[in-house]
Each structure stands twice: as C-alpha cells, then as structure tokens.
Amino acid sequence: MLSSIAARITSTGHSSAKKAVSWKFLRCYSSTVNEANVTVLDFKLHKLDDGPETNTVLTRDEALKYYREMQVIRRMETAAGTLYKSKEIRGFCHLYSGQEACCVGIQNALTLDDAVITAYRAHGWAYMRGISAHGILAELTGRKTGCAKGKGGSMHMYAKNFYGGNGIVGAQVPLGAGIALAHQYRDEKTVCVTLYGDGAANQGQIFEAFNMAKLWDLPAIFVCENNKYGMGTAVDRAAASTDYYTRGDYIPGIWIDGMDVIAVREATKFSKDYCLSGKGPLVLEVETYRYHGHSMSDPGTSYRTREEVQEIRQQRDPIISFKQKIIELNLTTEEELKDIDKSVRKEIEEAVVKAKADPRPAIAETFTHVYANTPKYTVRGCDAFSVHTSS
Template sequence: MLTIISNVLRGSASRNGAELVSESSTLRYVLQLLAVQSECANLTAPHDHDPDPPSRLKDPQQPHSPSVSLPLTQIPSNTPVEYKTLGHTDVVSSEAVAQEESSVMSSGSSTSEELSIVSLLTERISERQKPVFEKIISPVIDVPPSPVLITVKSPATSLVELTPVVANSSSKVTSSDPLTSSCPLPAGSILGLDNSFPEITHSLAEETPLPEPQLAGARVVVSARTYADFTPQATFDIKKCDLHKLEDGPPLQAMLTREEGLQYYRTMQTMRRMELKADQLYKQKIIRGFCHLYDGQEACAVGIEAGINLSDHLITAYRAHGYTLTRGGTVREIMAELTGRRGGIAKGKGGSMHMYTKHFYGGNGIVGAQVPLGAGVALACKYLGKNELCVCLYGDGAANQGQIFETYNMASLWKLPCIFICENNKYGMGTSVERAAASTDYYKRGDFIPGLRVDGMDVLCVREATKFAAEHCRSGKGPILMELQTYRYHGHSMSDPGISYRTREEIQEVRSKSDPISMLKDRMLSNNMASVEELKEIDVEVRKEIEDAAQFATTDPEPPLDDLCNHIFYNDPPLEVRGTNPWTKLKSVS
C-alpha cells in the first residue's frame, strides 16, 4: 500500500513538476486506492451469512458452494472498470487494478495502518494541493449525501452497482464483519460477500449520528432522512368561490402545515375505510335497516370542522357517520351503533341515522327537519350570549323543502349565528339536481341571505370558506349560506346501486380527477411535506383500526330488551308523567 501511494505521489510530481495535481487525476488515484483496499478488507474478513443470489458471480470450480464475489484479479482483462463521482468518470483496465491488488494483498496492512497511511498521504501533499485532496477524500470518509458509484461491466452484460442505502426506522440487520458492522454494504456490491441490505436505524423524532469514520466507509454512502427534512408548511392556490350578496369572499390561497396535512389525511382516510367496511357488513346482513354512506364527501366534514371550534354546534341529515367521527365519536362506537350493539354511541338503539355527541345533534331521518332544529340551537347561542354558532347541513334533495325557506326567513329576521350548508352531491334519491330543481344555484336560494359556492372536493377550499362564514356569523351579521359542490361514490342508500341514473365512467372520472384524499396526498408529496412511506404507515394504521372496530361491532352483545324504552324520556322525571315508561315490566326471554 505504501508503494502504491508513493508511486501516486511520484507520478503526480514528475508529470508537472511543481504544478498542482489536477482534481480529476487525484480523484482517480484515490478512488483506485480505496476500491483496492476495500476489496482486500472484504476478501480477508469473516462472514457469517452469505445467501446465494442469482446476480452473484460464482466460482466455476465449486458450482455448489456459497457464492463469492469475483476478486479483481479474476476480472477479464477486457472488462472496463468505471469510477464515477462528483461528475467525473475515469476508466482503467482491470490489469492495472489487479497489479495494485496484488501489492495490497502482499502487504496485508490492517485498518489502523491504512488510516495512518491516509494521514501520511495528506501530510505529503503541498499546502496548495491539500484542499483539493481533502475535498475529494473527506466526503468518502465522512459519508456525504452525494454517493460514490462504482460500476463493473462484464461481457455477459451483467451490471452490479454500489448504490446508496436510505435508512429507515423499520428494519434492522447485523453482520459479523467488523468493518461492515459500522459501515454497512448494500446487496449486489462486488466489494463484499454480504448480500443483505444493512441499514442504519434511526429514531423518527430526531436524527441519529452517523458511525465513527472508517476507511472502509468508502464502500458505501448512507443517507438518513428524518422529519426535520420535510417542509413544515406551504401555501397553496385554491379555487375562487362564487359569491352572492358579498363584496369580498374567502382568500385565494390557503396555508397548510405538515401537522394539519397529516391529520386531515388520517381523518379522511378513516372515514373512507369506515364507510367501505360498513358497505361490506351491510352486504353480509350484519348491518340492517337504513344506511347512507359518505365516501367521496370527506373533504366537506374535515374542512368544516377545521374552520369552526369544537364548542360550536352542528346538526346534519342521515348521512352522518363522518360528522360523528369529527365531533368526537370513535370508530368503535360508530361501527357498534351501525350493528345495533350495546357499545354503540347511542347504545345500539339509534342506528345509522341517529348518532350524538357533545354539541352534535345527530343525523335526522326526516328530510330537511334538521334545518329548523339547527336554527333553534343558533337562537339559544344568541340568547345565552355565547360566542358560538350552529352549522346546519342538508342535501340538494332537501333544499326544495318548504321548512328550509321558513327557517331562512326567521334566521335572517333575528340575525341568528347560523351557517346553512347545502352538500350538493349532484343527485337526490336517484334523481339528478337538474331534474329536481328549477334553479341549481343553491347558494342563492337564501335570496336576502349572503351565499358562497365552494369546491367541496378540496379540503383547503372548504376550510377557508368555513372560516370566512364563521367570522361573518360571529360579527353579528346574521346567517350565511354555503353550497359545497361534492360527490358521493355510493348510491343514495344501500338499497340504491347508484348506477341506474349515472354511469360507472362518471364515477371513475371523479375518482381520478377530484378525489379529496388523492388531492391532499399529491399536494403534500409534491411539496415535500410527507413521504410515501409515511402516508402508507397511516393507511396501515387506519386499516387496523377499522378491522378492530368491526371485530368489536360483531362480537359486542346487543342491548337487553328491558332497556328498550330507556333514553326516550328523561329517566328520572321530577313529576309523574303518564306514559313515559310504558313497558317497565317487559322482560327479555332470550
């Protein structure tokens, strides 16, 4: 090794006298030395495991023995060896490499001696040459972000590359090689026998320091990516809202933080998986009765909740599973309620249309009846002097109900803090909006009430519009009306296949172009706010949560028969009220 290094220095000095060694020439010599040294270290180091991959070259004399890397002395003389790094590419013959390897094999220098040689080599270089040398050699020892790629091309067109390994938090591997234990070697390298993918594990919350520098570190470049590498926040352009009786509308840009994006993604993915599981259980006849699914409209629920406070109030129609989740219900409680079990959010007696949490007044089975109820809640907020509001949700089918127009009138007269939201999913009970309404501009239906028409498939657009509407109500200007243009993938209910009045191609087109979950995912990935692996981990966690909830919903016992009439009235009325508990003597015989 000392002979080779001295030859390098003499050759560099004699070629141009006192002139500097060019960066590319020095780079070629250094990489040759490191490659030869690394090969020597691997050929003499022990290995406790060596699988036999199809891409590994085998000894022709021992066809059934474990595969070994072909020493550089056995590479055919006509095989070019390329050394690529920092934009340079140099090709040397394998004969020259073999001669250098023979010198190294005979010297048998240890790792500590090799480190000393590198230090000596650095000292021998002039002060003007030293920065150039350190620029080349330090990235190799300090494990830089820019990889060193060594490629061997054989006549059989086999290509084996030394590529960088990206560390993750899910895999661990051990090796008996004292060099590879701290500087792992990727599979397929010609410079070692280990065929595994050893990776440096690190915490997801903080960056793990890289191992101590070793000369054998030239064989691999490891880069670790942590959460600190992601963009903490980004600003996105959103679709402009159509306005009615408003001078200004919501902003045309929305800021999204990484934490908000991950939370929105998890919640929408949970809604989607929960509804798909409900569809499966209904077809298995485990869920009975009415069931209206919400998949496709997730951006509406998540965007509305992001624009108001949990202390605000909300009431909706029978498509209520998503809002039960955003208002504080759990997946287990919702699934158990769908199957009519005792652990349901309404103790198994409400079913799909009747779920309740704090400040959430549930779904309502009567078309449009929830709107005047919500106006009454808004009246209570104003009467009690609380800085709260009520969100009243209804669909495009209910928008033609007379009681809704009556509510518009009273809410406007009394300037109630109420946000009327029409979730326009294009179809009522099997009928398109064009066939059911003379005017499909639902955001103008309030006439004297200001209105907004919003892209209901974009969670950021819904969030900004809801914030604008909430500020309008809290400032004492009275009610405001919002129309969310959205889409449902399932039929109106489980009894509706959803394809008799629309085509499968229409549904697929919406899925491919306007899906709310895919839209958020693409935004986060394209702006480096999350990784594909991180979002996949969320998907796996959500699927597991849904499966656990479904298991609970199918094994939890049903409510007892003698509990059937409870929770209809107040169980302990201060006065005797006739007929409040007509079946007190009813007993279960099952």
C-alpha cells in the first residue's frame, strides 16, 4: 500500500529529488495515528459536584495546531525581548513566555464570536484572537501597520471581540462583566472570558464584578492566570488565601494545570457549556509560570532564584512537555515538529524585518481616534495657545 502511495506521489515526475521527498513523507506520516486518548491532571473543584473530563481525545491536526501556536507565541516574545533591548521597542513590554498553554488552550475551546478581555500581558492573546505576528511586532515597535496603528504598544492591542490589553490593574474585570451582560441582553450563545493575574486578584473591583455577574447569572468566565508573582511579590506574601479558584465564594470555581494545554482546553469547554446553560459565571484558576521578569525593567531574579526558573523550564515547560506527549502518542514525529519549528522561525524573522521597515505614524495621528464617530473636533495642545484639529 505504501509503495502505491509513493508511486502516485511521484507520478508527475521521475527525478530522484521527488522520490526522496516522497519517501521522506512516508517515513514521517506512515507511523502516526489520527487521534489518541489523553489523560490530564485532576481538576480541583469549588461548589461543583462534577467538573471537566480528565480523559479526552486529541486529534493529530489539533496536536500540530496547538504546538505551532505555542511556538509562534514563544518565538514572538523572544523577538520582542530582543527588539526591546535594542531600543526598537520603547515604553512597557510584558512578555508571556511560559504561559502559552493558557491562551492556546482557552482559545481552542472558544470561537471568535466569544469575547476575550485581558490585562497588559496580552501579546499571546492578541495572536490567538487573530492578529498576525507582524501586526503585533509592528504595534510593539510603534509602526502604523500595527494592530492599534502604532499608538497602543504592548498594553493596548485589540481585534474583533478582543477588548485588550488593559493597563490598569484589575480594571478589565468589571468591563468583562459588562461584555457578558451585552451577550446576555442580545440573547447570544456566547461567553466573555475575562483574564487577570494573581497580583490583580486582590483588587476590590473584581469582587464587585463577581457579585453583579452572579446576581444576573451572566455568561462570564473569570480566569486568574496565576503565574506565582505579582510584579516582584510571591503569591503567598500577597494573599491570605492563594486558592484563587475559590475566591468567587458563591461562584463555583475550578483549578487547572495551566502548563497543560489540553487540561486548559477541557476546562474551558466545560465552563462555556456551564455558562451557556444559564447557570451563571465561573471562576477559573490557571496555574502557570512566567519565565521573564514582570516587565522588561525587571530582571526577575531579585525575588526568585535562577534555579527556580530553570527547574520549571526543564520539568514543566508547556511546549516541551506537549511535544513529548504528542510524540509518545504517535500523533506526530520529531522530524515533523522540527519542520514546524523551522517554519515558525522563518515566520517570526520575516515579521521582525517587515515591522522594522514599516513607517511610523505621522505626528498628526496623535489627534485622531480620540473619539469615535464624531465630526471634526479640536484638541488643545500642551499649552493654552496650541490647538490641533482632527483629520
């Protein structure tokens, strides 16, 4: 059978090169399976009798897709770090390296009709919501081709049904409740996923949003991305209770291994079904880890040891562990994943080159997009005598 497949592949030509490619194709794919059963770490539940499935099916296409998405985010963030150090990126820059399984797992249980709002560590989320690596890197470097026309930078990225990227700690949580209210009001079968960090989890406005969301049984999934440190403060030094999935009190909650993309996906599937059944909101804690400092001005080593970071990288890295899992399950091969790595590296390198060559916005752009859907207006400058008119 394999010989006949190879014959069909090479039927359009007789060169040795084509035959070599054909047999390489067969070696890569003949031993793989189309799907496999996967078991994930048990979920911890709060006020729930039943939780997400711990046994599920992963298809070959899904495995390759998730692996590629996590690799794109990792390489994009590495590129962003390099651009920042060379002063191509100015201002704030919060990297997502180490947390890739969170956004990839959650988004692959949603559709683009569902809404997402997050905090300032938003590059990975921007990519998963449909913005290209070039659009993100162009935004970071302040180019007019960026996803916010070069005006938003690291903390302010937007796409359809993706509401940022927000710089004020915890302020996106009540906004997320409002977006969920809009879904409910319009009778849409969609949810709003609202993300915040462990550092923001103690903000009072979060509990006000929880209260309103439960009162109205909104289709809201509140997700605490617990990466263990709020800026430079460890979670157990900042919170009397670090069981963030129980913080909703009267709202049910789920703890998830945030370094396992499949566990995150399954918990999000369960949560979306729960919310859309009319039962109201859920609070999820996705336990993860960030490899870099809080922002580029933070070396990330004054409040934790280098050995701690290395241990997580070696033992719990979301990409490496997923790679090992899908190879062991015969969903793919080492050779095939190396091809994906090469493709991703090329994509990011080209995105960096293009972003650096793109033009910056004109000075006049400073005074546009101050308001939406309004006629021309004037904006006072830095003193009482300079006035600028919108375009």
